[in-house]
Amino acid sequence: MARKSGAKPANERRPRPGSRVGPRLLDVYRRLYQAYGPQSWWPGETAFEMIVGAILTQSVAWTNVAKTIAALKAADLMSPAALRHCPTDRLAGLLRPCLYFNAKAVKVKAMVDHLARYDDDLERWFDQDVPSLRSELLSIHGVGEETADSIVLYAAGKPSFVIDAYTRRILKRLELAPSVDTYRAYQARFEDELPADVALFNEYHALLVRLGKNVCRTKPRCPACPLLGICPTGQQAAAS
Numbered sequence: 001m002a003r004k005s006g007a008k009p010a011n012e013r014r015p016r017p018g019s020r021v022g023p024r025l026l027d028v029y030r031r032l033y034q035a036y037g038p039q040s041w042w043p044g045e046t047a048f049e050m051i052v053g054a055i056l057t058q059s060v061a062w063t064n065v066a067k068t069i070a071a072l073k074a075a076d077l078m079s080p081a082a083l084r085h086c087p088t089d090r091l092a093g094l095l096r097p098c099l100y101f102n103a104k105a106v107k108v109k110a111m112v113d114h115l116a117r118y119d120d121d122l123e124r125w126f127d128q129d130v131p132s133l134r135s136e137l138l139s140i141h142g143v144g145e146e147t148a149d150s151i152v153l154y155a156a157g158k159p160s161f162v163i164d165a166y167t168r169r170i171l172k173r174l175e176l177a178p179s180v181d182t183y184r185a186y187q188a189r190f191e192d193e194l195p196a197d198v199a200l201f202n203e204y205h206a207l208l209v210r211l212g213k214n215v216c217r218t219k220p221r222c223p224a225c226p227l228l229g230i231c232p233t234g235q236q237a238a239a240s
């Protein structure tokens with residue numbers, strides 16, 4: 001499994017003193033955790049499996065990814081060396097449940113080719129600070145910011161907050177969104193305001209995904225939301 005709680009922070013980030021955003025973000029976290037409990041992310045037996053899953057899950061539900069990972073294991077392909085030697089068209093066929101399977105096969109190949117630089121030793125690759133690791137990940141074909149941060153957080157066990165569409169929507173509705181609508185601005189919202197704690201970042205992102213999928217959907221189900229008491233959008237809806 002990936003390293004979860006207890007991992008050393010990669011830097012000495014501290015919450016901004018006097019900010020009112022940090023306590024509000026922590027309040028959101030506590031309410032979600034109290035309502036839903038631990039989410040036990042990321043599903044995956046090894047750090048490498050998490051890396052493959054982070055690529056495959058782009059634009060597709062996790063159930064499809066789980067089916068595909070099971071097929072890769074059954075074909076004895078869940079290792080960097082095995083995937084490197086697998087012909088791209090055969091790999092694409094196995095990735096068929098994951099949408100854009102031809103493109104994703106090329107992305108997986110790019111990842112395992114990159115890993116060859118480290119002799120497939122993930123511990124050695126991950127033995128660098130967060131900005132360096134993140135930057136290296138972003139240089140690999142097919143790895144965008146959300147995928148890079150998922151790998152840094154869940155596979156490497158280092159504190160990098162993952163931003164996705166659910167997180168943006170929920171923060172906007174809570175009136176906690178940054179003034180600039182960029183990935184990095186949303187990420188800074190969490191990383192500047194919360195302690196750089198791997199277990200907190202891990203659980204917080206998973207809880208936001210759970211809320212965004214099931215409750216704070218495009219059409220929100222506010223009466224069932226554990227954040228209703230602190231959400232201006234939900235309270236306005238209830239009053240109208």
Ligand code: SF4
Pocket residue numbers: 170173174215216217220221222225226227228231232233234235
């Ligand atoms: S109260 Fe409604 S709008 Fe606010 S976070 Fe919950 S579901 Fe979303």
